[in-house]
Amino acid sequence: MKDILPPESAVWQVVENKLRDVFNLFGYKEIRTPFLENLNLFERGIGEATDIVEKEMYIFNDSKGRQSALRPEMTASVARAFIENNLNQIQSVHRLFYVGPMFRHERPQAGRLRQFHQFGGECIGLNDPISDVDVIYLIYQLLAELGITDFTIRMNSLGSQDSKQKYSKTLREYLSSYKTKLCDLCQDRLDRNVFRVLDCKNDECQALTQSAPLILDVQSKDDQNYFNQIVHILEQMQIPFRIDPRMVRGLDYYTNTVFEISHPSLGAKDALGAGGRYNNLIQSLGGADTPAIGFAVGLERLLMILSQEKILKNSAGQDKLYLVSMGEESMKQNYFLLNELRKQKFLVEMDMSCKNIKYQMKQANKLKANWCLIRGEDELTSQQIVIKNMDSGDECKILFDQLFEFLNQSVKSEI
Numbered sequence: 001m002k003d004i005l006p007p008e009s010a011v012w013q014v015v016e017n018k019l020r021d022v023f024n025l026f027g028y029k030e031i032r033t034p035f036l037e038n039l040n041l042f043e044r045g046i047g048e049a050t051d052i053v054e055k056e057m058y059i060f061n062d063s064k065g066r067q068s069a070l071r072p073e074m075t076a077s078v079a080r081a082f083i084e085n086n087l088n089q090i091q092s093v094h095r096l097f098y099v100g101p102m103f104r105h106e107r108p109q110a111g112r113l114r115q116f117h118q119f120g121g122e123c124i125g126l127n128d129p130i131s132d133v134d135v136i137y138l139i140y141q142l143l144a145e146l147g148i149t150d151f152t153i154r155m156n157s158l159g160s161q162d163s164k165q166k167y168s169k170t171l172r173e174y175l176s177s178y179k180t181k182l183c184d185l186c187q188d189r190l191d192r193n194v195f196r197v198l199d200c201k202n203d204e205c206q207a208l209t210q211s212a213p214l215i216l217d218v219q220s221k222d223d224q225n226y227f228n229q230i231v232h233i234l235e236q237m238q239i240p241f242r243i244d245p246r247m248v249r250g251l252d253y254y255t256n257t258v259f260e261i262s263h264p265s266l267g268a269k270d271a272l273g274a275g276g277r278y279n280n281l282i283q284s285l286g287g288a289d290t291p292a293i294g295f296a297v298g299l300e301r302l303l304m305i306l307s308q309e310k311i312l313k314n315s316a317g318q319d320k321l322y323l324v325s326m327g328e329e330s331m332k333q334n335y336f337l338l339n340e341l342r343k344q345k346f347l348v349e350m351d352m353s354c355k356n357i358k359y360q361m362k363q364a365n366k367l368k369a370n371w372c373l374i375r376g377e378d379e380l381t382s383q384q385i386v387i388k389n390m391d392s393g394d395e396c397k398i399l400f401d402q403l404f405e406f407l408n409q410s411v412k413s414e415i
């Protein structure tokens with residue numbers, strides 16, 4: 001678990017703001033749910049035979065013996081909130097987004113944290129190929145807004161629940177004849193969650209699954225047709241993607257479309273994000289029969305591939321001012337001025353410890369101030385103020401009364 005400190009926290013803010021803008025543009029509204037949920041929600045929602053539920057959750061017993069868990073992902077929580085708040089009675093389609101921390105007790109390693117952050121979107125109430133396309137397009141726009149273009153989206157279709165069941169039988173039959181050659185974990189997965197064998201990183205398991213039957217071939221004509229329409233529209237929109245007929249995704253709730261987003265700098269093992277359709281989740285948690293599709297992207301991984309410096313530079317739209325004082329009375333008067341400047345939304349700082357002018361100018365440089373406003377005892381007496389442009393080094397003295405007129409004309413303020 002990591003502390004996020006300045007100046008990195010400023011990068012987070014910029015990234016989150018950009019993401020919010022794009023979500024808004026696509027009609028997504030923010031949802032915030034509690035970090036703690038009933039354990040049962042994740043067991044039922046994500047599936048008991050998944051890595052997350054089997055070994056990665058932080059679980060607590062409260063004083064009444066109820067088991068709670070820190071959320072390891074958001075889709076189950078969003079589905080729970082959707083049902084509990086009867087959102088389906090307000091309107092038939094909901095587009096919801098979130099940004100926030102998730103918790104998984106994983107083995108710590110590069111790009112894998114125990115508290116990490118995801119942003120994601122859930123489009124609830126639609127079951128049309130265009131809504132799948134729109135989610136994929138949204139991901140493109142979110143990443144493009146941050147200047148990330150060299151990522152890959154791999155897609156597959158798991159088909160409906162019926163098709164999934166049919167495929168798990170076919171796959172189990174196929175793999176059973178090689179059971180002893182599978183790794184110990186996959187031998188166990190064979191009975192409990194056979195799809196996971198296709199995800200296994202073990203070389204021998206991978207070799208064995210190479211000629212396994214494909215899920216796309218086993219699913220119904222309707223399911224195939226649905227997926228083909230998505231593929232066709234994405235092609236028409238010239239959105240690049242790859243079909244990966246072996247991709248299954250670990251969580252139980254997915255049906256039909258599934259996808260993963262990867263980036264060359266993260267390596268083959270770690271995805272940038274993932275998502276898919278989950279047409280049965282809401283009903284299986286006690287809600288009405290409601291189709292949905294969603295995705296999540298890891299923010300730490302996103303930040304690993306972004307040029308943080310570039311983000312900060314591009315977003316530094318507003319000029320910074322630094323107030324320089326000489327003597328106690330000037331510091332007090334400048335403090336009143338500081339608050340006046342703050343009121344008028346100027347980005348301004350000053351030294352509050354009565355240090356010498358050399359120290360204050362050094363601070364101004366350190367803070368990358370664009371302007372210094374210098375007002376010592378002499379300027380107080382003559383009712384003037386010195387303005388120094390820190391970029392050009394030019395300096396001028398003006399009447400204090402004219403300060404705000406000057407600032408409004410010369411200082412870049414974007415708030």
Ligand code: AMP
Nearest residue numbers: 111112113116271272273274297298301
């Ligand atoms: P998942 O819910 O497992 O499909 O994860 C979606 C995305 O969340 C991944 O592609 C990662 O970017 C991110 N993610 C998942 N687990 C972690 C973790 N332990 N540490 C950092 N990022 C993670």
